[in-house]
Each structure stands twice: as C-alpha cells, then as structure tokens.
Amino acid sequence: MAELLYRIGRLAARRHWTVVGAWLALLAVTAVTYVSFAGVLSSSISLPDTPTTQVSQQLQDDFEGTGAGNGSIVAETTDGEAFTAEQERALVDLFDRIAEVDGIEDVTDPFATQARVDESAEQVADGQQQLEDGLAQLDGAQAQIDAGRDALEQQRQEAREAGTLAAVRSQLEAAEQQLDDGQAELDRQRARVEEQQPRLEVGATLSGLSSGFRTVSEDGSAAVATVVFSLPVNEVEVETKTAIEDLVADSEVDGVDVHPSQEIAQTVPSILGPGEIAGVVIAALVLAVMLGTLVGAALPLVTALLGVGVASLASLSFSGVVQFVSVTPVLGVMLGLAVGIDYSLFIINRHRRQLKQGAGLQESIGLANGTSGNAVVFAGVTVIVALLALNVTGVGFLGLMGTVGAVAVLVAILMAVTLTPAILSLVGTRILRRRERERLAAGERADDDAITEHDRPMDTGRAWAVLGFGIAALLVVAAPATQMRLGLPDGSTQPPDSSGFRAYEVQAEKFGDGFNGPLLVVADLPAPVGGEDELLAEQAAIGTAIDELGDVVAVVPIGASTDRTSLAFQVVPDRWPSSESTEALVHQLRELTPQTVAGGEATLGVAGNASANIDISGQLADVLPTYLALVVGLSLLILVVVFRSILVPLTATLGFVLSLLAAFGGITAIFQLGFLADLFGVHAPGPVLSFLPIIATGILFGLAMDYQLFLVSGMREAYAHGAPARVAVQHGLHAGRAVVTAAAIIMISVFAGFVFSHDATIKPIGFGLAFGVLLDAFVVRMLLIPAAMHLLGEKAWWLPRWLDRILPDVDVEGARLERSHPVR
Structure with a gap:
C-alpha cells in the first residue's frame, strides 16, 4: 500500500492540474445529480415494527x-x-x-369540541340530578303509601274493637285497593328509574374520567x-x-x-451556521500557527471543504430514493470537515519535515503520501469500518447515518492522497516559512528523527501518578453516565423563539404538561361488544382501570373498531412526554389486563409520540452493548495487526472505553442533569438523545484509533530501530504530539461549532464528539498511554511467536518505503 500511495503522490504532483480539474468536475457532477434527483429530508425519527x-x-x-x-x-x-x-x-x-x-x-374545531364536552358533562350532571330528584319523589310517594297503609290498618283495628268492621269492610277494601294500585304504579316508575340508573352511572363515570380533558383553556385564552x-x-x-x-x-x-x-x-437544521463557521475559523488559525504560512493553512481547508461538498451532494442525491433523517447530512459534514482537515494536515506536516531534511519536492510529496498517507488510509478505513458497523444494529436510520458518514470519510481519504499532493506540487516550497526556506537554501538540514536528550524516559513514580490520577479523573467525569436516560427531542428542547417551543409552552401552561404528549391506548377485547349500553359499560370499566394506575389527567373514549372487538382511548398523562412518570405509565399500560364487563381480560397497546420515543430509545439502548462489544473487539484486532503486540492494543482499547464513558458522563451532566446548561444553551435539560451513544461510540472509536496510530506508531518505529522501550515512548510522543495536538484542536473546534446549533438533535452530537476527542486525545493518548507504555517497558511489545508468524506486516508508517527511498 505504501508503495502504491507513493506512486499516486508522485503522479498527482506531476499531473496536478489534471487532478484538480478531475475533482472540480466530480463536484459539478454531484451538484447536477443533487439538483436532479434529491428529495426532501424528514425531521421525524421512527422505527418499523415497534x-x-x-x-x-x-x-x-x-x-x-x-x-x-x-x-x-x-x-x-x-x-x-x-x-x-x-x-x-x-x-x-x-x-x-x-x-x-x-x-x-x-x-378539529376546538371551540365546538369544548362546547360538546361541556354540554355532555352538563347533560350527565342534569341526568344525575333528575335521577336523584326522581328517586326522592319515589321515596316520598312510597312514604305516603306506607303511611296510608298504617292509617288503614288502624281504622280496621278501631272498627274491629267497636264492632263495626262488617259495616265499613267495603270501604276499607276500596281504600286498600287504591293503595295497591298506587304501589303498583310506584313500582313501575321505580323500575323505569332503576333501569336508567346504570346508564347514568356509566355516563357519570365516563364524564369523570374525561373531565380533565379540554380543547379550550379554562380562562378561554388558549385553544x-x-x-x-x-x-x-x-x-x-x-x-x-x-x-x-x-x-x-x-x-x-x-x-x-x-x-x-x-x-x-420541525425544521431541517442548517448544515453550516455561524457556530460551524466559527469552528472552521478556529481550525484555520490553528493551521496558520502550526504551519506558519497562510498557504499551508488554506490547503487543508480547501481540500476538506471540497470533499464535504462532493460527499454531501453525492449522498443527498439519493434522498429521493431513500428517506434521510435531517441530521444525517449534518453528521456527514461534521466528519468530512474534521477528518478532511486532519488527514491533509498529517501529509502536509510530513512533507514539510522532509523538505527541511533536504528532499526534492516531488520525491518528498511521494514519500509523504506513502508514509503519512498510508497511515491516513489505515486510520480512515478504521473510521469507515466503525461507521459501517452501525448497519449491524438493524436500525435503518442509524445504518444510513453511518453509511453517509463513511462516504464523507472515504472522500476525505481520497482527497488527502490525491488532491493534497497535487496542490502541494502547485504550492512548491512556499509550504515552508520564509526562514525555513532561507535555511534550506543555505544548506542547513533538519534531523527530526534522531534520538536526542529530550527523549529521556519519564520518572516511573511520575508515570504511576499520571496513570492513577488520569484514570480516577476520567471515572469521576464518567459518573453521571450511570444516570443516563435516553429519549428524543420534544417541543421543550426546541429553540425558545420557535413555533414548536411556543406551542409546547402554551399547552403546558394553559392545559397541563401531559397535553404535550397524549397517549393513544387500544384495548383488545376477548369478544365483540354488543349494544350501545354494553359498549359504554366496557369503556367505563377499562377507562377506570387505566385511571387507577395514577399519573393520569384524563381518559377519553375515542370509539370502537369496525368489528367492535377493540376500544380506543386518548390518555392524557400528568407529566410531560419525556418524564420518567410518563415512561413508567406507558410500561404499566402495556402490562395492564383489565377485567371486562362481559368477562375475561382485555390487553392494551399504546401509541402516540411519547410512546414512539420510548420504543425507539428502548430499542437503541438494547443494541448499544452489542455494538460497543463489536467496536471494542474490532479495536483489539486492528491494533494487534498494526502494532504486533498484545498489551498495546489492550491499553489502547481500555483507554478508549474510559474516554467514551467520560464523554457519556459529560453529555449526561449537561444535557440531562442541567450542569452548566446555560453555558451551552440548554434551556430544557432532558433525556440524552437516544441514538447519540451509538453514534458517538462509532465515531470516537475511529478517531481514537487515528491518534493512537500517529503517536504509538512513532514509538514502535523508534523501538524497532533499536531505541530502549522507554526511550522509544518519549521519542514517539515528542515526534507526534505537535501534529496530533493541532489535529485534535482542529477536530474539537469543528465539532464544537455544532454545539451552538439551534437544533436540539445537532447540539448534543457536536458536544459529545468534541468532548470525547478532547478527553481521548489529551488525556488518554498523550498522558495515560505514554505512562502505561513506560510502566510496561519491553513487555509492551511482547507478541507470541506463533501469532507473529501468521500476522500480516501492514507497515502502517511506510518504514520499508523510507528505507528504499531515503530522503538524503
């Protein structure tokens, strides 16, 4: 691979205008395909078969x-x-x-709906009052009949004692018949009233269950x-x-x-806003400081932006065929900018170093492409594999996000190993500072590869202290991750000046928090319901069982299915959609099996936006351990091949796990628990974006391996050339930390620019990636890994002989190429 890239670099340097023209032509082609075939982006996230x-x-x-x-x-x-x-x-x-x-x-017409609700409640109240009045009248009439019977019995007794019973017998019997007729009529009236009583009681129950439901606020100011x-x-x-x-x-x-x-x-987030532009500006300043020339600073930016244009337009050209979630192209832009700048920087830095050592222009371009370019390809492929592995989760939109991100990284790699050499050829020695060109013209040569006194190994006690303190600090930062809850953005997380946020606030203030996430509940009955009375009775029974779960404001019957085997209800929770109580209510509803009036048990299903968010978050949480295990296993395998060691991959992977957990802790602390929320523009802390942990795992893994390759490969190269193991650690660190520091700052700046996006989906992704790179590059790769390598000493490079024989020699840094093409 190194030799092939060397030739590609030489060819691109000789045919620089052809290469530049080819990339510009490709940009034009993708622009045409985008205009011709692109579709619309979806702002909703869903999963099938939940x-x-x-x-x-x-x-x-x-x-x-x-x-x-x-x-x-x-x-x-x-x-x-x-x-x-x-x-x-x-x-x-x-x-x-x-x-x-x-x-x-x-x-729906909210005013007509509210009028019907109020009228229905009034009718139920009137019916109850009429029932109570009727029962009171019947009780009064019964009392009169009972009193009449008592009076008649007394008259009969008096007549018997006076001996006149025979004379008044006919009168008494006529009076008794009147009382019997009155009792019969009263019994008929009571039967009619009692026949209506169950229906009125059911109506009262249903009215009470739905009494908390409103479409117009109580003060009449909102609808x-x-x-x-x-x-x-x-x-x-x-x-x-x-x-x-x-x-x-x-x-x-x-x-x-x-x-x-x-x-x-819901709006589609902008791909490049003020924050993102600010991140690119910071990256340009870092490049200018490191490379010392405006030409050198502009070159990685130009290649990265061109690569982002090609990758984004090419990917979006398929949006007319495949449904794209709106965050998908933004993720591609994030990665394309970050890795595009970094990969170009690695090759430029190697080229500059070789020029200062006296290499010819085109030879130096070829060597830089074959050595650092080879590492770029290997590191980039690692990122691509991690992103494509998102497809194994079985979650369609995640797989598509990973694929689009992988395309952006692939284009960045191709740009780095073709367009960067071409532009370096056009720039010539102006890639160096003026003083560096003057020293080169005067015959001075640099020798950056030699072991010097600055490469003395660190103190062992200091290594233990760095390792212990660093691990402890990362674990402390990771602690909030134990409280992480997953969810999707709702109206409360939208920008305060947005329509979605204002609608959410008005409903919460005027109606109650739960009105922002009503649940749709379907009860499947063991048998079809018969007449209207049976239907109302079943609605009342099941609605009461739902209400008794608690944390419910209203249970409103919607209707019955066409075959009358299912009943539908709208359930308004007491709390907001992303609250823990609403999540618990959804689970309780799905486990509830209420008794039906006709006998048997009903089973409940739940739908609605709040329910969908819970299902999506739960499914993503379930696949996260599998994906994490896949990525960690992949990390170990790749690093064993690259470094031909067992312990180096183990330390690298453990370091990645620590930085990943710490990144999760930072995300949870800010976006869920509200720590420093105002600083990051988080006005409504809530659950962590459900697909963020998986996305962050894939991307941060790939980027962590980038920095591991560029730092530790220098250590391995020094060790292979005979330097003591602990000296080799310091030499590799000193040789690579400047470019890795610049690359990490650039990547952090680009990702951090997205933190200031108004979109509630983009903001936590930008922060998570920026914070993860910060921890992994500066704490893990530059502190913990060198300390661990120092403590391991010679053991760090141990590899069983049988494994050494079967492993391929990938020669990531292109050492054989350097030996066959010496700089001087």
Whole structure:
C-alpha cells in the first residue's frame, strides 16, 4: 500500500492540474445529480415494527376517522383574555382551510369540541340530578303509601274493637285497593328509574374520567386544534407541513398568536451556521500557527471543504430514493470537515519535515503520501469500518447515518492522497516559512528523527501518578453516565423563539404538561361488544382501570373498531412526554389486563409520540452493548495487526472505553442533569438523545484509533530501530504530539461549532464528539498511554511467536518505503 500511495503522490504532483480539474468536475457532477434527483429530508425519527407502530397501524386500519398521525395547532390571545366571537370565527375559518390541504384527514374545531364536552358533562350532571330528584319523589310517594297503609290498618283495628268492621269492610277494601294500585304504579316508575340508573352511572363515570380533558383553556385564552394526518407523522410529506405553516403565517388573526406544534413545525437544521463557521475559523488559525504560512493553512481547508461538498451532494442525491433523517447530512459534514482537515494536515506536516531534511519536492510529496498517507488510509478505513458497523444494529436510520458518514470519510481519504499532493506540487516550497526556506537554501538540514536528550524516559513514580490520577479523573467525569436516560427531542428542547417551543409552552401552561404528549391506548377485547349500553359499560370499566394506575389527567373514549372487538382511548398523562412518570405509565399500560364487563381480560397497546420515543430509545439502548462489544473487539484486532503486540492494543482499547464513558458522563451532566446548561444553551435539560451513544461510540472509536496510530506508531518505529522501550515512548510522543495536538484542536473546534446549533438533535452530537476527542486525545493518548507504555517497558511489545508468524506486516508508517527511498 505504501508503495502504491507513493506512486499516486508522485503522479498527482506531476499531473496536478489534471487532478484538480478531475475533482472540480466530480463536484459539478454531484451538484447536477443533487439538483436532479434529491428529495426532501424528514425531521421525524421512527422505527418499523415497534409496539407503537403496530398500534398506530391498528388505529389506521380498524378505527374510522382516527387517521395515522397527528399534530396540534395552538392558538393564544396576546392579551391573555378570552377569545372574542370574531376571533373564534377567524380561527375556525383557518382550521377549515388547513383541513383542505392534501395529506390531512381532519382538523378539529376546538371551540365546538369544548362546547360538546361541556354540554355532555352538563347533560350527565342534569341526568344525575333528575335521577336523584326522581328517586326522592319515589321515596316520598312510597312514604305516603306506607303511611296510608298504617292509617288503614288502624281504622280496621278501631272498627274491629267497636264492632263495626262488617259495616265499613267495603270501604276499607276500596281504600286498600287504591293503595295497591298506587304501589303498583310506584313500582313501575321505580323500575323505569332503576333501569336508567346504570346508564347514568356509566355516563357519570365516563364524564369523570374525561373531565380533565379540554380543547379550550379554562380562562378561554388558549385553544388547541388537532390536525389528523392520513399517514404516520414520520411519513407525512414536507410539502404538507409547509402548507400548514404557510396558512398559519398568512392568517394574521387580530390579537391571536397561532403556533404549529413540533410535529408540524420541525425544521431541517442548517448544515453550516455561524457556530460551524466559527469552528472552521478556529481550525484555520490553528493551521496558520502550526504551519506558519497562510498557504499551508488554506490547503487543508480547501481540500476538506471540497470533499464535504462532493460527499454531501453525492449522498443527498439519493434522498429521493431513500428517506434521510435531517441530521444525517449534518453528521456527514461534521466528519468530512474534521477528518478532511486532519488527514491533509498529517501529509502536509510530513512533507514539510522532509523538505527541511533536504528532499526534492516531488520525491518528498511521494514519500509523504506513502508514509503519512498510508497511515491516513489505515486510520480512515478504521473510521469507515466503525461507521459501517452501525448497519449491524438493524436500525435503518442509524445504518444510513453511518453509511453517509463513511462516504464523507472515504472522500476525505481520497482527497488527502490525491488532491493534497497535487496542490502541494502547485504550492512548491512556499509550504515552508520564509526562514525555513532561507535555511534550506543555505544548506542547513533538519534531523527530526534522531534520538536526542529530550527523549529521556519519564520518572516511573511520575508515570504511576499520571496513570492513577488520569484514570480516577476520567471515572469521576464518567459518573453521571450511570444516570443516563435516553429519549428524543420534544417541543421543550426546541429553540425558545420557535413555533414548536411556543406551542409546547402554551399547552403546558394553559392545559397541563401531559397535553404535550397524549397517549393513544387500544384495548383488545376477548369478544365483540354488543349494544350501545354494553359498549359504554366496557369503556367505563377499562377507562377506570387505566385511571387507577395514577399519573393520569384524563381518559377519553375515542370509539370502537369496525368489528367492535377493540376500544380506543386518548390518555392524557400528568407529566410531560419525556418524564420518567410518563415512561413508567406507558410500561404499566402495556402490562395492564383489565377485567371486562362481559368477562375475561382485555390487553392494551399504546401509541402516540411519547410512546414512539420510548420504543425507539428502548430499542437503541438494547443494541448499544452489542455494538460497543463489536467496536471494542474490532479495536483489539486492528491494533494487534498494526502494532504486533498484545498489551498495546489492550491499553489502547481500555483507554478508549474510559474516554467514551467520560464523554457519556459529560453529555449526561449537561444535557440531562442541567450542569452548566446555560453555558451551552440548554434551556430544557432532558433525556440524552437516544441514538447519540451509538453514534458517538462509532465515531470516537475511529478517531481514537487515528491518534493512537500517529503517536504509538512513532514509538514502535523508534523501538524497532533499536531505541530502549522507554526511550522509544518519549521519542514517539515528542515526534507526534505537535501534529496530533493541532489535529485534535482542529477536530474539537469543528465539532464544537455544532454545539451552538439551534437544533436540539445537532447540539448534543457536536458536544459529545468534541468532548470525547478532547478527553481521548489529551488525556488518554498523550498522558495515560505514554505512562502505561513506560510502566510496561519491553513487555509492551511482547507478541507470541506463533501469532507473529501468521500476522500480516501492514507497515502502517511506510518504514520499508523510507528505507528504499531515503530522503538524503
């Protein structure tokens, strides 16, 4: 591989304009394919065949008028007063226009709905009052009849004592017949009342269960209209959501603010914003300081940006065929920028060093491409393998994210080993500082590879102290990860000035936290329900069982399936969608088997946005250990081949695990527990982004192996050339730390730029990657690994003979190439 890259570097240097033109042509081709074939990005994340999707499909297939997904449109008066009649009419007209948009099945009128709810509650209350009044009247009539019987019996007794019983017998019998007739009529009336009583009791139960449900706030200043889509939320066309937003924006109801909820107003994050540009600027400053020339600083940036353009446009060209989650291209840009700059920097740094040692221009370009370029290819392939391994999780959108990220890294590698040599040829010796060119012209030559007095091994006591303190510090930082909860962003995490956030806040303030994440519950019955009375009784029985679980504000019956074997309810939790109590409620509902009126048990299924988030987070949490084991195993295998050692891979992998856990701890502390939340613009701490741990594991693993290769390979090379093991450790560290430090700062800067994104999905990813690189590069690779290597000494490079014979010699640093092509 090193020899091949050497030839590619020489060829690119000779045919520099051809190479530059080829890449520009490829950029143009990808731009054309993007314009021709690109589709729209989805802002929703979903997984097939989860309990939520199964219930959603059941609702869509078996329940008429329930649709497949829904969102909300929240209206509030600007003065906090109740809606006027004119404002209500204007809002209803807006909702009617929205209902005509393609892809929308219905939009509820919140004012009419609230009126029906209030009327129904009033009817139930009136019915109960009439029942109580009727029973009171019947009791009064019964008392009169009983009193009449007592009086009649007394008259009979008096007549018997006076001896006149025979004379008044007919009168007494007539009076008794009247009492019997009255009793019979009273019994008939009581039977009719008692016949109505169960229905009224069921109605009262259902009214009580749904009493907490409202579509207009109690003070009349806010209203919520439900938008019912004809497809699941994640499948709704962007044009449909855009049409809703446009109608809302154009409505301008006087004195009323209207906010589409997050399900409607989710926006696609911008790929490059002010924060991202600031990260690139910082990277440029680091390059300028390290390389000392503006030309040198510009070269990695140009290649990285060009590579990002090619990779992004090429990937997005397939978005018309495959559904892309909106965060996917942003992740590709993150990786493309970071590794693109770093990989080019590694080759440029090697080329500069060789020029100062007296190598010819094209020879130096070829050698840099064959040595550092070889390491770049190997490190990049490691990152690619880690990203492609996301496909083994079985989670479609994660696999696609990994694939797009791998494409970005692949393009960065190709750019580094072809375009970088071409531009280096064009730049010539101007890649060096003026003073360096003057010393070179004067015949001075550098010898950076020689062992010097600065390469004295560290003190053993200091090595123990560094290792112990470093491990302890990482474990302390990792401690919050033990409390990590996974979830997906909801309206509360959106930017404070966004429509989704305002809709969330209004619902929480005016209706209650749970109204932002109502649950749809379907009860499958052991047998179909019969008449209307039986249906109401079953709804009351199952609704009561749900309500008794606690943490429930309202249980509202929606209806029965077409075959009457299932009942649907809307359940409003007491807390917000991402709360622990709502998550517990979803699990309790799925485990509940309430008794039915007809006998037997019903089984419950749960759907809704909160339920979907719980299912997705749970499934991703389940695959994380498997993926982590795969990545750790891959790490050990690759490093054993590269370094021909057992203990070096073990220390490298353990170091990666420590830095990864510490990164998880930092993410949990800030984004879930709220530590330093204001500093990072986190206004609503909540569960950690559900797919962040897996994404961070794959990317940080690949980047950690990058730095491990560039630092430890120098140690191995010095050891192979006869330096004592502990001296070789310091020599490799001194030789590689400057370029690795610059590369890590650049990568941290690029990732950190995304921390200031307004998107709640991008922000934690940017922080997690930046913080993970910071810990791994500066704590693990530059402190713990050298300390561990020093303590291991000669044992660090031990390898069983049988294994040494069967392992391939990959020659990552291109040592054989250097020997066959000496610099001088």
